[in-house]
Amino acid sequence: MMDAANSYALFSYILWAMIAEALPFLLLGSLIATIVRYYLKPEVIERITAVPIFGILLASLIGLIFPLCECAIVPVARSLREKGLSPAAAYTFMIAVPLINPIVIFSTAYAFRGEAKVIAGRFILGWVAILIIGALLLLLLPSPSGEKKKHIHHKHTEDNHGASCGCASCSCETAAKEKQGIRGFISSVAGEFFFMGRYFLLGAVITSAARSFIPMESLMKIGRIPILSEIIMMVLAFLFSVCSEADAFIARGYLPWFSQKAILAFLILGPMLDLKNTLLLFRSFPRREVILLIIIIVGTVFVTAAIA
Amino acid sequence: MKGSWITRLASLCYAAVFLTLVITDRVRLLLVPRYIPVLLAASALFLLFAITGAPAPKDGMLAFFLPLLFLPGIYTARFPEASGSQAVSIVNTQKPTVQRQEEGEEKIPPEGPIVLDQEHYYWWYQELYDHHEAYMGREITVDGFIHTGAGLQEGQVLLGRMLMWCCAADVLTIGFLIHNPEVLPAVTGESQWYRITGRLTETSYYNPSTGESYRVPAIETERCSPIPTPELPWVYPDL
Numbered sequence: 368m369m370d371a372a373n374s375y376a377l378f379s380y381i382l383w384a385m386i387a388e389a390l391p392f393l394l395l396g397s398l399i400a401t402i403v404r405y406y407l408k409p410e411v412i413e414r415i416t417a418v419p420i421f422g423i424l425l426a427s428l429i430g431l432i433f434p435l436c437e438c439a440i441v442p443v444a445r446s447l448r449e450k451g452l453s454p455a456a457a458y459t460f461m462i463a464v465p466l467i468n469p470i471v472i473f474s475t476a477y478a479f480r481g482e483a484k485v486i487a488g489r490f491i492l493g494w495v496a497i498l499i500i501g502a503l504l505l506l507l508l509p510s511p512s513g514e515k516k517k518h519i520h521h522k523h524t525e526d527n528h529g530a531s532c533g534c535a536s537c538s539c540e541t542a543a544k545e546k547q548g549i550r551g552f553i554s555s556v557a558g559e560f561f562f563m564g565r566y567f568l569l570g571a572v573i574t575s576a577a578r579s580f581i582p583m584e585s586l587m588k589i590g591r592i593p594i595l596s597e598i599i600m601m602v603l604a605f606l607f608s609v610c611s612e613a614d615a616f617i618a619r620g621y622l623p624w625f626s627q628k629a630i631l632a633f634l635i636l637g638p639m640l641d642l643k644n645t646l647l648l649f650r651s652f653p654r655r656e657v658i659l660l661i662i663i664i665v666g667t668v669f670v671t672a673a674i675a
Numbered sequence: 676m677k678g679s680w681i682t683r684l685a686s687l688c689y690a691a692v693f694l695t696l697v698i699t700d701r702v703r704l705l706l707v708p709r710y711i712p713v714l715l716a717a718s719a720l721f722l723l724f725a726i727t728g729a730p731a732p733k734d735g736m737l738a739f740f741l742p743l744l745f746l747p748g749i750y751t752a753r754f755p756e757a758s759g760s761q762a763v764s765i766v767n768t769q770k771p772t773v774q775r776q777e778e779g780e781e782k783i784p785p786e787g788p789i790v791l792d793q794e795h796y797y798w799w800y801q802e803l804y805d806h807h808e809a810y811m812g813r814e815i816t817v818d819g820f821i822h823t824g825a826g827l828q829e830g831q832v833l834l835g836r837m838l839m840w841c842c843a844a845d846v847l848t849i850g851f852l853i854h855n856p857e858v859l860p861a862v863t864g865e866s867q868w869y870r871i872t873g874r875l876t877e878t879s880y881y882n883p884s885t886g887e888s889y890r891v892p893a894i895e896t897e898r899c900s901p902i903p904t905p906e907l908p909w910v911y912p913d914l
Contacts, residue, residue: 373755379748384705384843386742387696390689391710391717474840550727556720557729561682565735568742578844613841620847 374579382575389438393567396439397559400446409451416456423501426460427494434468436610437638442563445651453510458660459501465611465638466493478615485630488675493635496671503663508656566646574643577606587624596629597672604633608641632672640664679728685739690721701749706842707911753904754843788814796836796910800849807877807892815894816872818902819850821859828881832856834871839909854878854893872898
């Protein structure tokens, strides 16, 4: 049992490690999101995703040439959504990019060298799960059209006037003003960052508490029980919120103590859904959609890993 | 700009914290060194935010200041090794797929004692796990803390080091099993560091995941002395 001083130290180290590692990537995500808002024409998205299933397919693989981690991806997905990308494609993009990307493939292959089943399982089953999730979202979340689509950004500009979308249909004065010059652009990036950052930091505080105080030793004792093993690792993937670049090394440490299916569930779910970003999701997208997304992700990953 | 003073203040705080972490080298306790340029770039961006200002969200700005309460923790205390979920240790049972390291400046010397210093720890650790049969009987000196917690079986003792992949939130304990743990001093509650010198041998490690037993390197302890915790307790893979 740790004493109070050790608990404070451990919590402080984990919290600031997460902040120092992830905040720069949230800044990067805010920067890309602002570039998307300023420069990406909605017509381009409409053209690319004219066939909805093609949009899902593209979103599931774009991480191979556009690798971003889960800390940076939410603002980018939000800006793409505001530019007219369908909810299904935007969410597919958001869950796929942190998993199906070269950095994660390399780190997983390195961490699990000699364990081809785990490496192949993570990416093949992960990709299949992403496609299933995307297809389900396509069925359950119809793409908004017309005026509604054009003004979807107004949900966030009420709260975050500075991170305005900059689209032609936006009547907001700030957007027009901020489009003038580099100062306006930087101010928009900052606005996006401060909108996202507050939820990210609250998530980081909660995650650090989980990382500091969850007794792994007790969980390892029940880690070989079928089904329960998977559930435990999925809960840990959510609570621990480990960066997808590093999660394979953590999972490698758990391999002797949890079933391979459970390890796969951890490796597939972690990049898609974690505690650190969940508050962010609820503030960035409609609540109903986020709840649906979480249910679909958890169900699909559980079933995919169970049949692995 | 309404509300911008608080975003300017938060930006200045984070630029100052990140720069201070780098200047005081405390950052190496939180992140792998390859992230330092990223942190400096983030500091520069925060300084730009402080200059340009940004509209503050209606609520929640307190979240930016809450973590500052925990900043003293990383300046006044050291990372408590083998605590919380960080305590999971890994005994490497991977099948070697890399070529045996060739002799050279950065490789394990072909003869004489093997001293696993900070610089070489990770790569030599990998080499010793992959090809330990080639080094059997060699004298080895390793620093680390005694670990008997999660990830090990009853009676097993590991001379551990914390391996950091990205940041202090994703560390694992790695190290070498001690073949004759009965010669070690009784472990206290605190993480005491030791320098162990002994002979490289091998021992059996049962992996419940595969149901197989593996031969892994171990140290037959000859000398063991307590040492102060090093300033930099981590091992970086430096990939």
